[in-house]
Amino acid sequence: MRYHLPAGSAGNSSYALDVGPKSAGWAYCALRVVTLAPGAAHSFDTGDSEWIVLPLAATGVTVATDAGDTFHLHGRTGVFAAVTDFVYVPRDAHVTVTAPTGGRIALAGARCGRALPARYGPAPAVPVELRGAGTCSRQVNNFAAAGVFDCDRLIAVEVLTPGGNWSSYPPHKHDEHRPGVESELEEIYYFEIAGGPTGTPGHGYHRVSPSRPGGTDVLAEVRTGDVVLIPDGWHGPSIAAPGHDMYYLNVMAGPGAEREWLIRDHPDAAWIRDTWPGLDPDPRLPFPQHPGGDR
Numbered sequence: 001m002r003y004h005l006p007a008g009s010a011g012n013s014s015y016a017l018d019v020g021p022k023s024a025g026w027a028y029c030a031l032r033v034v035t036l037a038p039g040a041a042h043s044f045d046t047g048d049s050e051w052i053v054l055p056l057a058a059t060g061v062t063v064a065t066d067a068g069d070t071f072h073l074h075g076r077t078g079v080f081a082a083v084t085d086f087v088y089v090p091r092d093a094h095v096t097v098t099a100p101t102g103g104r105i106a107l108a109g110a111r112c113g114r115a116l117p118a119r120y121g122p123a124p125a126v127p128v129e130l131r132g133a134g135t136c137s138r139q140v141n142n143f144a145a146a147g148v149f150d151c152d153r154l155i156a157v158e159v160l161t162p163g164g165n166w167s168s169y170p171p172h173k174h175d176e177h178r179p180g181v182e183s184e185l186e187e188i189y190y191f192e193i194a195g196g197p198t199g200t201p202g203h204g205y206h207r208v209s210p211s212r213p214g215g216t217d218v219l220a221e222v223r224t225g226d227v228v229l230i231p232d233g234w235h236g237p238s239i240a241a242p243g244h245d246m247y248y249l250n251v252m253a254g255p256g257a258e259r260e261w262l263i264r265d266h267p268d269a270a271w272i273r274d275t276w277p278g279l280d281p282d283p284r285l286p287f288p289q290h291p292g293g294d295r
Helices: 270-275
Strands: 017-019 029-036 041-045 049-065 070-076 086-089 094-098 103-111 119-121 128-131 138-144 155-161 186-193 204-209 218-222 227-230 234-240 246-253
Touching: 017 227, 029 041, 029 049, 029 094, 029 186, 029 246, 049 138, 070 086, 086 138, 103 246, 155 234, 186 204, 186 234, 204 227, 218 227, 234 246
Parallel strands: none
Antiparallel strands: 017 029, 029 103, 041 094, 049 070, 049 086, 049 094, 049 103, 086 119, 128 138, 138 155, 155 246, 186 227, 186 246, 204 218, 204 234
């Protein structure tokens, strides 16, 4: 099984990226990225999954369902430019997405049981959290975190890390059901890396280490469009190379009766949290939070 999927290695005629339960070898999580030409439309059936339509680099997006729901998204020019609005669409629906000026749009999904109403998520309502401190500082856009936006199983957040910082640190895991301590969740990391001032491509690094004999073991150099699959294991750090800000979209889902994100830190690195009190977050944070300016 491949856990690091370089850009272009997991696409097809419809999607630049198409990862789902069948291809990932698990039960719930899915992520697709569609690139639309100006004025083009993309239609899909949600099937047995709930989905969030999330503009990565697209403005003026319209999302319509066969139930008669129509939503208009402001969107954003890029993942470092702003927190974006988004649309939730339920299972067993037919959805059409259009973008007059074209662009890239993510579809984050999870197999689910309940068909919840289609809904619009406004950008100003997305809780923006500055997590960590010093060189472990990062920004988390909790647009579909548990307890923030109602889904049946899907949990999804965005993480932005200034160049040179470590993110997803200390390493943590959520591959066992331990009530009140740890939830069992599959996870997808989708990366975009900011280029340098001369347009040079950026890169970063991501680590997953085994939490059990024969478990997931990944050390990958990641670039824009890359994906890392995490069915199990301690994951982190995600390291942004100096001069290259890192973005990743986390998509999670699991079998638990409660939709919750409970993690355990790696015992060898958990102490790092005790060094953060009294330290300031990275002064480059926060990134722009609402449409109107590029970084």
